[in-house]
Amino acid sequence: MGRSPCCDKAHTNKGAWTKEEDQRLISYIHSHGEGCWRSLPKSAGLLRCGKSCRLRWINYLRPDLKRGNFTEEEEELIIRLHGLLGNKWSLIAGRLPGRTDNEIKNYWNTHIKRKLFVRGIDPQTHRAMNAETAAAAAVFTPEREAAETSDICQSDGSSAGGGRSCVDLNLDLTISLPYYSSPQPSPHSDDASTAAPAARVPEICFCYRLGFRGSEACVCESIPEQKFLRLATS
DNA sequence: AAGTTGGACAACCGCCACCTC
DNA sequence: TGAGGTGGCGGTTGTCCAACT
Structure with missing residues (x-):
């Protein structure tokens, strides 16, 4: 049966x-x-x-989909995330607002794979495919990592340990409120800079992030104080 | 002009994890 | 506690269309 x-x-x-x-x-x-x-x-x-x-x-x-070509920044982000996460398209899509896992998967298979092959990089392992290209395309050495990271990271002088913060490259995969490196004003905290990191929450409606739309289920807009509370208490 | 090839992407399929009873 | 239902995910296929022969 x-x-x-x-x-x-x-x-x-x-x-x-x-x-x-x-x-x-x-x-x-x-x-x-x-x-x-x-x-x-x-x-x-x-x-x-x-x-x-x-x-x-x-x-x-879905109304919040971003149609059109992928930008260079999105493409680099996908490559880096794929190197870290593998074929976890839904997780990768979660880091690219407006993009779907299917869209990213298709883009990977039709564009990025080929591009990595041309560079002499195995798209699955993200390592050089042969000895000749190994020296040129070796990945994940500290120096290369730093150099490549500079492409998608920006210096803002606000973060500890070198004054760098990556743009939307939060790889925390736990089910929790997203963490942002730069403090954001919040009605729940009088002084965000003095609060513990875990207590710093951005002003984003989590109902929306979970798929609810506007008036369907979320009342955050009408009751600002309830942002996040619906998820935490329900 | 007709046939072929290959790229792009939408859609389907099967499996798995989670939830409910 | 286990079986069945459901949603979600990743792999694969199907289809359209433009470029090429």
């Missing part, structure tokens, strides 16, 4: 989405929010698998 199929394949559409299907999905999610993907197609009047709806929304229809 195998697992039950996620949907009735005999009565679902496959392939490219039509404009009408997109519109149905968008309007349904706008009025009901994300979630319960299994029952969503039926409720929204779509002849699609729930998984397909989720994928279409996350990878293409």
